[in-house]
Amino acid sequence: MxxxxxxxxxxxxxxxxxxxxxxxxxxxxxxxxxxxKLPTKSSLLKEIVSYxxxxxxxxxxPATCFLVAKGTGGITEKHxxxxxxxxxxxxxxxxxxxxxxxxxxxRGRETISNLWNDKISVITGDFLFAxxxxxxxxxENTDIVKxxxxxxxxxxxxxxxxxxxxxxxxxxxxxxxxxSKTKTASLFAACSKSAAILxxxxxxxxxxxxxxxxxxxxxxxxxxxxxxxxxxxxxxGKEAGSDxxxxxxxxxxxFAINSADNRANQLKTIIENKFNKASDDFKKAIQLIHELxxxxxxxxxxxxxxxxxxxxxxxxxxNEIKSYLSQAADFxxxxxx
Amino acid sequence: MxxxxxxxxxxxxxxxxxxxxxxxxxxxxxxxxxxxKLPTKSSLLKEIVSYxxxxxxxxxxPATCFLVAKGTGGITEKHxxxxxxxxxxxxxxxxxxxxxxxxxxxRGRETISNLWNDKISVITGDFLFAxxxxxxxxxENTDIVKxxxxxxxxxxxxxxxxxxxxxxxxxxxxxxxxxSKTKTASLFAACSKSAAILxxxxxxxxxxxxxxxxxxxxxxxxxxxxxxxxxxxxxxGKEAGSDxxxxxxxxxxxFAINSADNRANQLKTIIENKFNKASDDFKKAIQLIHELxxxxxxxxxxxxxxxxxxxxxxxxxxNEIKSYLSQAADFxxxxxx
Numbered sequence: 156m157x158x159x160x161x162x163x164x165x166x167x168x169x170x171x172x173x174x175x176x177x178x179x180x181x182x183x184x185x186x187x188x189x190x191x192k193l194p195t196k197s198s199l200l201k202e203i204v205s206y207x208x209x210x211x212x213x214x215x216x217p218a219t220c221f222l223v224a225k226g227t228g229g230i231t232e233k234h235x236x237x238x239x240x241x242x243x244x245x246x247x248x249x250x251x252x253x254x255x256x257x258x259x260x261x262r263g264r265e266t267i268s269n270l271w272n273d274k275i276s277v278i279t280g281d282f283l284f285a286x287x288x289x290x291x292x293x294x295e296n297t298d299i300v301k302x303x304x305x306x307x308x309x310x311x312x313x314x315x316x317x318x319x320x321x322x323x324x325x326x327x328x329x330x331x332x333x334x335s336k337t338k339t340a341s342l343f344a345a346c347s348k349s350a351a352i353l354x355x356x357x358x359x360x361x362x363x364x365x366x367x368x369x370x371x372x373x374x375x376x377x378x379x380x381x382x383x384x385x386x387x388x389x390x391x392g393k394e395a396g397s398d399x400x401x402x403x404x405x406x407x408x409x410f411a412i413n414s415a416d417n418r419a420n421q422l423k424t425i426i427e428n429k430f431n432k433a434s435d436d437f438k439k440a441i442q443l444i445h446e447l448x449x450x451x452x453x454x455x456x457x458x459x460x461x462x463x464x465x466x467x468x469x470x471x472x473x474n475e476i477k478s479y480l481s482q483a484a485d486f487x488x489x490x491x492x
Numbered sequence: 493m494x495x496x497x498x499x500x501x502x503x504x505x506x507x508x509x510x511x512x513x514x515x516x517x518x519x520x521x522x523x524x525x526x527x528x529k530l531p532t533k534s535s536l537l538k539e540i541v542s543y544x545x546x547x548x549x550x551x552x553x554p555a556t557c558f559l560v561a562k563g564t565g566g567i568t569e570k571h572x573x574x575x576x577x578x579x580x581x582x583x584x585x586x587x588x589x590x591x592x593x594x595x596x597x598x599r600g601r602e603t604i605s606n607l608w609n610d611k612i613s614v615i616t617g618d619f620l621f622a623x624x625x626x627x628x629x630x631x632e633n634t635d636i637v638k639x640x641x642x643x644x645x646x647x648x649x650x651x652x653x654x655x656x657x658x659x660x661x662x663x664x665x666x667x668x669x670x671x672s673k674t675k676t677a678s679l680f681a682a683c684s685k686s687a688a689i690l691x692x693x694x695x696x697x698x699x700x701x702x703x704x705x706x707x708x709x710x711x712x713x714x715x716x717x718x719x720x721x722x723x724x725x726x727x728x729g730k731e732a733g734s735d736x737x738x739x740x741x742x743x744x745x746x747f748a749i750n751s752a753d754n755r756a757n758q759l760k761t762i763i764e765n766k767f768n769k770a771s772d773d774f775k776k777a778i779q780l781i782h783e784l785x786x787x788x789x790x791x792x793x794x795x796x797x798x799x800x801x802x803x804x805x806x807x808x809x810x811n812e813i814k815s816y817l818s819q820a821a822d823f824x825x826x827x828x829x
Binding site for chain 2: 195197199200254255257284286292293295297300305312316
């Protein structure tokens with residue numbers, strides 16, 4: 156079982172955390188549902204769906220959902236549905252994002268857009284969103300419908316905001332954190348909160364579950380943004396520095412741009428010129444971000460949000476599950492791929 | 493008011509039907525909501541949304557929703573939300589379809605893909621789907637969530653099926669009608685049925701409301717398919733014959749292909765060769781479809797479905813409203829643009 160999970164969850168290189176082990180049965184069922192049980196008569200779509208989910212992924216959102224469920228009364232059939240719809244929304248949004256960002260690689264494999272084309276990507280994303288909606292209906296809970304409608308809205312707003320702020324070196328920390336909330340944390344918060352709602356816990360616990368997911372999601376996004384600068388292409392499964400190259404200003408660049416050092420202005424100018432002036436402008440920008448300590452400072456910010464997420468765990472009474480959720484927060488802040 | 497509606501609803505050239513007049517107030521509110529009240533901070537998205545909804549459209553799905561509501565107890569605030577979410581889903585699916593079909597024109601204006609690009613089209617479609625989800629949540633009705641989740645799933649399956657059957661002259665009538673149901677009738681049926689559900693009518697009435705929308709939607713799709721052959725580019729607001737050119741086999745072509753006449757085989761061969769053999773192959777195909785009576789036969793089929801939709805109207809007790817719903821069915825079968 157461990158071997159299957161290691162292989163499935165794409166975390167071979169890191170220590171296999173205990174928190175995955177305590178929900179391995181549910182993760183294996185989820186994996187099977189995603190890979191083999193999405194209903195379509197189209198052989199093309201079957202092939203694409205299998206391609207997508209065989210690429211792995213850490214399944215951190217479903218894991219969050221399962222752990223919160225376990226800590227608030229137990230994992231029910233509805234939590235299985237909730238975790239699946241959460242991963243479907245996540246995957247659909249990645250597929251559409253890859254069209255928008257003209258991405259060539261994702262999780263170490265060619266994107267759907269690159270391997271097939273943009274048209275197929277649009278249909279595939281829409282199909283996964285539709286399948287998520289079907290599962291949302293199965294939950295028969297209008298509060299959760301509202302929560303996930305807000306997530307879809309947030310995901311779009313995050314993507315639009317990112318698009319409208321490309322190469323804008325004047326973006327504020329509020330802009331950055333807000334975009335991280337809408338693009339990433341919103342879905343973490345939704346699955347954590349909804350897992351608690353499905354177990355009929357009190358409203359304060361629901362609020363805390365939301366807070367846990369929200370802080371965890373922001374930490375996750377910041378680490379993702381650091382990895383864009385520090386990871387190798389092989390580790391990342393996509394080109395290193397690809398966000399900055401497109402003009403997306405994330406935490407490491409933002410810390411560097413806002414540092415008191417004179418080189419900050421040089422970095423700003425290079426980015427504002429869209430790396431057009433000299434052929435090694437892009438390399439120079441990466442170098443300046445490292446020299447100005449952008450990644451180290453961003454790491455501290457990620458740890459701050461990871462700690463904040465742990466502080467929200469008072470709603471979990473079971474100490475073992477609480478420690479797993481705490482471990483998940485550490486894993487998010489410390490992951491190297 | 494009439495002038496605003498004529499302008500908004502893009503039906504200047506046809507007789508302005510009474511059934512639109514009896515719901516004009518609601519249609520004007522809907523129009524205002526669509527054009528001016530979709531929440532986004534992005535100025536780009538505001539511009540695009542305004543561009544889309546200012547292009548008009550007949551708003552037949554909202555009209556169906558309003559009329560069924562009026563005939564089953566009255567139009568409530570929730571029906572306003574329902575009609576809006578229905579038009580949002582319809583519009584979002586058109587925008588994504590235009591990417592998939594590489595369409596240049598829609599409703600006489602350049603498509604979003606053509607005027608901006610495919611990336612912007614993906615985001616805009618996702619934004620409208622997300623806004624539809626938010627409204628679905630506002631209805632607080634899990635039955636309607638399930639109905640619309642099925643619609644989203646149907647829309648995708650219809651599009652995928654269409655894509656997989658391009659240039660396939662062996663498609664059956666079942667394939668064609670099924671694709672028309674999933675691509676078009678599903679949303680008509682959903683808004684008609686849901687309008688009845690919101691007025692708490694009995695289950696037989698809900699079933700009939702579904703049947704009405706389903707038959708109306710199939711009639712609508714068949715007429716759309718006829719117009720692709722008979723309309724001028726100016727009337728259609730897109731290139732004439734554009735469906736066939738892409739390899740989409742619709743009712744007029746299907747009747748022609750399946751006729752006992754020898755020329756049917758010639759037509760099949762031309763289509764199977766993807767109009768590649770001679771430069772005027774495409775013109776020849778259009779000519780053969782006309783000669784073999786494809787459009788006339790398709791017209792009779794559309795009328796059959798239009799009549800079938802009227803036969804489902806026993807659930808409407810008010811004779812005036814019933815006559816308007818009947819008129820809507822005639823309008824759909826007889827429209828010329």
